[in-house]
Amino acid sequence: MAKQLTVSILGCGSRGAYAYGGPMNRDVDKRYKIVSICDIIPSRYERFAKSWGVAPENCFTDENEFLKEKRSDILVIATQDRDHVRQAIKALDLGYDILLEKPISPDKQELLDLLEAQKRTGKTVMVCHVLRYAPAFTKIKELLDSGVIGKLLTVEWIEQVAYWHQAHSFVRGNWRSSTETSPMIMAKCCHDLDLMQYYAGAKCSEVYSVGGLDFFNRANQPEGAADRCFECKYNETCPYSAENIYITRWKEAGCPNDNWPFNICCREVPNTEENLRASYKENQYGRCVFACDNDVVDNQKVMMKFENGVSICLTMTAFTHGGARIGTFHGTLGEIEFNADEDIKIKVFGKPVESIKVSDIVKEKMLNSFGHGGGDYMLLTSLYDAVTSGAASETALEGSVESHLMALAAEESRVTGKVVKVH
DSSP states (O other): OOOOEEEEEEOOSIIIIIIIIHHHHHOTTOOEEEEEEEOSSHHHHHHHHHHHTOOGGGEESOHHHHTTSOOSSEEEEOSOGGGHHHHHHHHHHHTOEEEEOSOOOSOHHHHHHHHHHHHHHOOOEEEOOGGGTSHHHHHHHHHHHHTTTOSEEEEEEEEEOOHHHIIIIIISSTTSOTTTSOOHHHHTTHHHHHHHHHHHTSOEEEEEEEEEOOSSSGGGOOTTOOSBGGGOTTTTTOTTSHHIIIIIHHHHTTOOSSOTTHHHHOOSSSOOHHHHHHHHHHSGGGBOTTSSOOOSOSEEEEEEEETTSOEEEEEEESOOSSOOEEEEEEESSEEEEEETTSEEEEEETTSOOEEEEHHHHHHHTTOTTSTGGGHHHHHHHHHHHHHHHOOOOTTBHHHHHHHHHHHHHHHHHHHHOSOEEOO
């Protein structure tokens, strides 16, 4: 039997509990054992403590009490963006190896402070840039490195946020405020910026960005609309209404008992139509999307130049039906078209088009049941290898910081209207 690593989880929300805690607990090879958890909501940690077999004396609501001593080999930090570095530095000094949810931090000095702490302690810090591990995304890297389209010159990449996801997370939800969390280009696109440097094979030298909060504001609220959906005459017809996002879409999804984003709107599990509707009538998820306290953008473009000459344009937009990432890679001998929900098309100049279904790639790796196209599970495999054998990680802290520096430069450019150097 492989060595079993003990795990503590700080933050039992969608990522901490569902993306990492659940798979760790279910791991057929028993590589992980969850022994301690901390969450500010008692009902949440109580639920997962029971599910994972964590003793009551190892459950906490206060992070200071939780971080008084080292409680396991690994600490999963899945709290809010601006809590990460404070908690991670304390954990490194206690001797933890860390799995750190992204974004790391929207503060450049905090990024540098965490890098210094990691180097000082020599412990592992892996950042949850899970798409670097997702088979469909790694297939693109494999194709680029093979030279099948020659030398890569330009990339067009679209992050389709999806209309309902924007409304849920970035208008009504926890990532609606750049001062409370991060600018949206970091909160939603640090995955994409990380992938761009991964695919380009070089550091980004400079960026130029435009964008804004152009739709989800009071100026676009329909005439006669109420500030809460359940009181509004548009509740059944507005695509952004709480009724449509949390009831209609829940039914279309098969009325799941405990699936994101419905279980964020309604913390009472199992979710039911009655509970979902009662929840949005009272909480932040039932607010009109044109009458919230959001300040993050709903669209943004980032033009990037890399040190090896590759140029990339990233478009992030709320105004899409689905949420799949789409990209086109242009090389000197051909191009690759990628749709994360559909296929990869390899168009070598002068040759027939080759097509690979994304579903076949994921199925081949037997990762259909895991989030981010199998990336969540493969991240945990890489974490185990890094901690037990010192294996190199694709998302070690030092490399992952680069995408955050790109995001900060992009936001500075958007605000100032100037080209900004990343370093």
